[in-house]
Amino acid sequence: MRSPLATIIIKELKDLLRDPRVFLGIVVMPIIIFPIMGGAVSMAQTSTYEALKTVKVACLNLDHGQWSEELISFMDSNQQIDLIVLDAQSVQDAVAETAKLGAPMLIVIPKGFSENLSSYTPAVISTIYFVKKYSFTEPAIGDVVNSVLHEFSELVSSKLVESAAPNVNPEAVLAPFSVQEETWIKGNVVRIAPEQLIGVVLTQSIMLPVVIMVLILVAAQVAATSVAMEKEEKTLETLLTIPVSRFTILAGKLLGSVAIAGLGAVVYTAGFMMYMNAIMGPFLQALNVPVGITPLGYAIMGVSIFLTLLAALAIAITVSVFAEDVRGAQSLLGFIIILVIIPFIVLMTGDYEYFPLGLKIALFAIPFSHPILVVKALLAEDYLFTAYSIAYIAAFTVVVLYVAAKFFATEKIVTAKLTFKRKARR
Amino acid sequence: MYAVYIEDLRKRFGDFEALKGVNLRVAPGEVYGLIGPNGAGKTTTLRIVATLLIPTSGKVEVFGYDVVSQASEVRRIISYLPEEAGAYRRLTGLEYLRFMASFYAKDGEELERMVEEGARISGLGGKLKEKISNYSKGMKQRLLVARALMCHPRLAILDEPTGGLDVVHAHHIRRIIKEYASAHGTTVLLSSHNMLEVEYLCDRVGIIDNGVVLVEGTSEELKERYDAENLEEVFVKVAGGA
Numbered sequence: 001m002r003s004p005l006a007t008i009i010i011k012e013l014k015d016l017l018r019d020p021r022v023f024l025g026i027v028v029m030p031i032i033i034f035p036i037m038g039g040a041v042s043m044a045q046t047s048t049y050e051a052l053k054t055v056k057v058a059c060l061n062l063d064h065g066q067w068s069e070e071l072i073s074f075m076d077s078n079q080q081i082d083l084i085v086l087d088a089q090s091v092q093d094a095v096a097e098t099a100k101l102g103a104p105m106l107i108v109i110p111k112g113f114s115e116n117l118s119s120y121t122p123a124v125i126s127t128i129y130f131v132k133k134y135s136f137t138e139p140a141i142g143d144v145v146n147s148v149l150h151e152f153s154e155l156v157s158s159k160l161v162e163s164a165a166p167n168v169n170p171e172a173v174l175a176p177f178s179v180q181e182e183t184w185i186k187g188n189v190v191r192i193a194p195e196q197l198i199g200v201v202l203t204q205s206i207m208l209p210v211v212i213m214v215l216i217l218v219a220a221q222v223a224a225t226s227v228a229m230e231k232e233e234k235t236l237e238t239l240l241t242i243p244v245s246r247f248t249i250l251a252g253k254l255l256g257s258v259a260i261a262g263l264g265a266v267v268y269t270a271g272f273m274m275y276m277n278a279i280m281g282p283f284l285q286a287l288n289v290p291v292g293i294t295p296l297g298y299a300i301m302g303v304s305i306f307l308t309l310l311a312a313l314a315i316a317i318t319v320s321v322f323a324e325d326v327r328g329a330q331s332l333l334g335f336i337i338i339l340v341i342i343p344f345i346v347l348m349t350g351d352y353e354y355f356p357l358g359l360k361i362a363l364f365a366i367p368f369s370h371p372i373l374v375v376k377a378l379l380a381e382d383y384l385f386t387a388y389s390i391a392y393i394a395a396f397t398v399v400v401l402y403v404a405a406k407f408f409a410t411e412k413i414v415t416a417k418l419t420f421k422r423k424a425r426r
Numbered sequence: 427m428y429a430v431y432i433e434d435l436r437k438r439f440g441d442f443e444a445l446k447g448v449n450l451r452v453a454p455g456e457v458y459g460l461i462g463p464n465g466a467g468k469t470t471t472l473r474i475v476a477t478l479l480i481p482t483s484g485k486v487e488v489f490g491y492d493v494v495s496q497a498s499e500v501r502r503i504i505s506y507l508p509e510e511a512g513a514y515r516r517l518t519g520l521e522y523l524r525f526m527a528s529f530y531a532k533d534g535e536e537l538e539r540m541v542e543e544g545a546r547i548s549g550l551g552g553k554l555k556e557k558i559s560n561y562s563k564g565m566k567q568r569l570l571v572a573r574a575l576m577c578h579p580r581l582a583i584l585d586e587p588t589g590g591l592d593v594v595h596a597h598h599i600r601r602i603i604k605e606y607a608s609a610h611g612t613t614v615l616l617s618s619h620n621m622l623e624v625e626y627l628c629d630r631v632g633i634i635d636n637g638v639v640l641v642e643g644t645s646e647e648l649k650e651r652y653d654a655e656n657l658e659e660v661f662v663k664v665a666g667g668a
């Protein structure tokens with residue numbers, strides 16, 4: 001014969017996995033979400049790339065001198081730029097014409113441009129953007145044109161240096177020295193700018209909390225709904241009169257939800273790793289330095305997430321016992337959701353080391369902050385912090401479980417109801 | 427020894443006293459019906475006997491076991507059907523019976539016997555292989571009553587077992603309770619709003635109102651004592667005074 005605990009857990013799994021909402025949240029969601037996220041990022045990249053393949057640029061030449069002709073042919077020879085030289089006589093007319101052409105940019109070469117350059121007097125070229133779509137590709141078009149103009153300006157410089165001082169290397173005058181950026185990380189010095197490196201690690205440490213948060217919310221939702229369903233259908237009342245200890249009933253419900261959450265964790269983590277690999281893999285491999293979280297780190301993170309989940313589930317189960325039905329449980333769960341989301345947002349947007357003490361204490365007291373804090377600590381290789389953090393969540397979970405068990409042993413589990421209605425009858 | 431022994435039972439919810447000194451005795455093998463108006467305290471009494479609620483004061487015993495200090499002994503010999511109960515919708519009827527039976531059966535063989543008996547009592551046949559979410563209210567209630575009886579309790583506590591059912595389903599449920607109780611000598615404590623049902627099913631009847639049992643006896647005794655044609659008249663004379 002199976003033990004009563006196993007019987008309850010198995011029933012719980014059967015019941016939950018047949019719930020389409022659970023199935024959607026735990027299995028289908030990650031399978032859909034991560035490819036969509038990956039697809040969206042790469043699609044955004046390709047679309048920008050496509051948009052920049054050929055950029056239509058209008059040009060008004062008010063100079064007609066040697067240098068402006070040279071600039072026009074320089075731009076014309078550039079593959080990325082589709083140059084249209086306008087016949088207009090004034091900037092006003094040129095703007096109207098450019099707008100009609102649908103070109104995103106107009107370059108105005110002023111009168112006296114060539115004369116100025118030849119006489120070593122700085123000249124000004126104006127570029128006019130036509131912002132229409134407010135998309136990321138619009139400024140990128142500007143970058144393309146600017147870099148072509150910059151190239152031309154360097155060309156002019158070196159020609160001017162050549163004619164002024166024929167026996168000097170123009171390179172040495174234009175850029176007497178250059179800067180080679182390197183970054184020290186984990187005992188290795190790598191040839192890469194710090195922004196780029198931090199960008200990679202940040203993506204990791206931003207995406208991970210998102211995944212953890214979604215998982216905690218889905219699991220809490222599942223557990224709360226399952227308990228509330230038992231209350232609504234009076235199956236809980238029935239369970240409480242069978243010859244099985246109350247603690248076994250609580251443990252069965254909890255472990256059933258934990259198993260589902262564990263399944264979710266596996267699916268979400270796999271999806272997340274696939275996503276990270278697709279986006280960051282080539283870059284990290286080329287870098288050839290252990291950036292981000294180590295295998296030990298992942299193990300610590302797993303423990304932290306598991307304990308937090310356990311705490312969340314214990315709270316969700318206890319709280320939903322107070323509710324009369326599923327809807328009541330959902331609204332009570334709203335408070336937990338806030339407790340999950342607030343630390344998430346705060347930790348996402350700020351560096352908690354610089355927070356005021358009160359906010360810091362509040363953040364550390366909320367158990368749901370800890371998986372995120374642990375991820376940050378792991379990136380910083382602060383293992384002492386992760387030990388404290390895990391001890392705290394463990395203690396918190398034990399307390400919640402103790403309270404839940406005490407509560408399950410009283411009659412409150414039958415009579416407790418937090419309704420926002422007036423008292424019924426008499 | 428009584429199957430159910432209740433003496434001066436009081437129950438308060440906050441400052442509201444739902445039971446104000448209930449006295450009630452049910453002999454082993456007896457089918458006892460508790461009737462009374464809405465809010466009289468029937469469910470509260472049954473929940474206390476079923477170890478769900480703790481009495482504020484008074485004594486409640488089931489076959490000599492105290493429902494508070496010996497709750498786990500009591501739970502081993504009772505089965506309880508809550509008022510307006512449901513079942514796990516995503517399980518099939520058969521899965522539900524097996525789930526509940528596994529808490530009472532000592533081995534696999536007994537488990538199979540219980541499930542088989544539950545299936546037979548329910549009379550649901552092939553429908554037992556369907557998910558409970560497909561069941562009508564009547565079918566669900568038949569399943570739940572079968573569940574309560576299949577595990578051979580010494581005391582079955584049934585809160586309005588036919589409440590809200592159509593005539594056919596209600597009739598089926600009454601019949602199985604009566605047959606099962608007489609075949610196994612099971613004690614049944616039930617509540618009801620249906621006087622015909624109580625007259626048909628119950629050996630003895632208690633009329634409860636406002637948290638006290640007003641009168642007790644067989645329906646014959648009560649009809650004679652109140653000079654009434656039927657139990658309904660007795661009920662109105664005893665509890666309808668307000």
Ligand SMILES: Nc1ncnc2c1ncn2[C@@H]1O[C@H](COP(=O)(O)OP(=O)(O)OP(=O)(O)O)[C@@H](O)[C@H]1O
Binds near residue numbers: 468471
């Ligand atoms: N958990 C509770 N908290 C507060 N009051 C309660 C609670 N449970 C029951 N009561 C009150 O106790 C009284 C008796 O309720 P009970 O459910 O026992 O009545 P009943 O006889 O079963 O009625 P019905 O025929 O409607 O089922 C009612 O006035 C009810 O409002």
Ligand SMILES: [Mg+2]
Binds near residue numbers: 468469509585
């Ligand atoms: Mg009732």
